[in-house]
Every structure is written in C-alpha cells, then in structure tokens.
Amino acid sequence: MNLFIRISQPCPCVEKLIINNRYGQNQKESYKLMNDKSNLSIAKYYNLIELHIDRAHDDYIDEFLCNTKTYFQNNILLDIDYEAITKSHT
Template identity: 40%
Template sequence: FSEAERSQCHIYSYPYQLKYYDNITNNFPGGLFKCVCVISLFDERPFEYEFFLRIAQSFPFMKKLTLINMKSQNGKRCKKSEDDNQDLSIVEYPHLTKLDLIEAHEDYIEQFLIDTKTCLSNNVYLAVLYQPLRRVTEKFTRNATRINCEKLRSLGLQ
C-alpha cells in the first residue's frame, strides 16, 4: 500500500479452515472458502462490481463484512458487463448479518443498498456514518434503496 508505506501477503494452506479472513484487497484471486464467516476488505484502490461478485462467490457463508476503503468507485456499475455484454448479476449475500461501512466511501454504501446491485439477507445490522447514508438514500425516500433498507434489523449510526 503506497499511501500507508506498507505491504502484506496472505499465505494459507488449502483447504482454508479458519473462520475469518482479514484485509482482503483487489488482488484477491478468488477461491472457495466455506468455513469463513467473517471477512474484512481493505485497499487504497477502489473496489469495483466484479470484486464484490468474486467476494460473494468465494465466501458463500459470510456473516460479517467490514469494508475499509475511502476511494470512490471508478466504473459505477453499468448495465452491461464489458466481458460478455450481458446484464450483470445482482450480488447476493444470503447469510450476511452484520455490515460495517463506517470507513467506506459512500459509493460502497450505495453498492450495498441499491437493490439492482445487491441483495441483502433479512435482519442485517448496518454500521454506517449518518450523513453519507442520508445522501445515498436521499433522506430515506429513494426507491432504489428501499428494499435493502427494509431488510435492516438495526442501524449503528455515527
């Protein structure tokens, strides 16, 4: 990470048996991690749609997700995938119960709350800063965020 003047390397055996996987970056190659239920994402470069799809597929039993990234997304998800010219899938998190976006750019709040981008499970606890949440939901009146906001069990606002 050039801004922090540090680097990291993940070394693990396969099959990966731990319940957590911390500080996943854009360089994450994918794979299937059935035991992992707690993950954190961190990078100095923006996370894009394909990254979230790879995360959801790699961690099918994820219950807790923390995202730390203050960089705006470059290619806010467009209607068609550049690779195959088909409609992009909605990223699904069927087991997610806690989502921490306190240290996330508001693009990621939008990524998780817009129903055409993400499908959250019911009873999710969302930790988020109030002002960016208010902007993304347009003072809680935006139709595109209504479905996922209805699935929230509680909010931790700062």
C-alpha cells in the first residue's frame, strides 16, 4: 500500500497537504507496479484544495502526480518545483 493511500484513508477531509521530505524513499514501488491494473487501491482526496510538494524528493512527486491511482475531486493549487517535475518527466 503506498504512502498516499495510507494518508488519504484516515484523513478523507484533508484540504491542505504539505510534503516536506528531501530524502528519497527506501522502499519505493516501481512505476510499473504502481500503475498495475490488478492493484485497485486508489488514493482519493475529495476535499483537497492545496498540495505543496515544492520541498519533496522526486520520488514523492513521481508517486503522487504520476501514479494513475490518485483521484482529486476538485481543482487544486499545486506548489511544486518546476525543475523537479520537468527533470523527472522528460
């Protein structure tokens, strides 16, 4: 179960999420595994309106934004380092 699913389940009403960790993940799932259709868990953020990941390691950016199993009901304010997102997704 990935980090963001574990956060979303006990906190369904979270409106603002700040990820501040510059260290890479020790046990990161591969991108292929995260997007495997057999793993049906979805991190659902129904009330999220702000996401601040400008001080997070690229692992967290990949897991949160590239994981096709993250659901946002609303448009959100995204605070992210532009270089980090362009570097990891080019």
